[in-house]
Amino acid sequence: MVDFGFGLVPSSRINLDLFDREKYEKLVAMEPDAKICMACGSCTAVCTAGQFTPTSLREAIEDVFNAKDDKALEALKACQLCGKCSMVCPRGINTRHLILSITKVYSKK
Ligand code: SF4
Numbered sequence: 001m002v003d004f005g006f007g008l009v010p011s012s013r014i015n016l017d018l019f020d021r022e023k024y025e026k027l028v029a030m031e032p033d034a035k036i037c038m039a040c041g042s043c044t045a046v047c048t049a050g051q052f053t054p055t056s057l058r059e060a061i062e063d064v065f066n067a068k069d070d071k072a073l074e075a076l077k078a079c080q081l082c083g084k085c086s087m088v089c090p091r092g093i094n095t096r097h098l099i100l101s102i103t104k105v106y107s108k109k
């Protein structure tokens with residue numbers, strides 16, 4: 001492999017071999033805006049719960065792409081649905097609805 005002197009950080013990589021398309025399509029059917037998230041991290045940067053817990057919507061979305069369902073749910077477990085993240089999302093995503101949709105689709109119950 002050619003060393004260009006830079007590369008993607010591991011957390012930003014999407015493993016297409018692990019990616020569960022069926023579940024992802026379910027998520028997109030519930031919340032179409034899941035497709036336009038650009039993993040900028042603005043939501044995580046302003047999240048108050050994220051200051052004290054591992055809460056991170058950005059990480060949850062990446063986990064979804066890498067079939068780490070439990071990790072995605074863990075990253076949203078302490079979310080208070082306060083909506084602060086929706087106010088800063090540059091894509092105008094209804095983040096609270098996205099969080100609820102991820103929780104529903106990826107929960108084993
Ligand atoms: S702020 Fe919006 S676009 Fe950025 S990571 Fe969060 S949900 Fe995705």
Ligand code: SF4
Nearest residue numbers: 047079080082083085
């Ligand atoms: S809705 Fe959840 S993820 Fe978004 S800022 Fe509030 S606690 Fe954080």
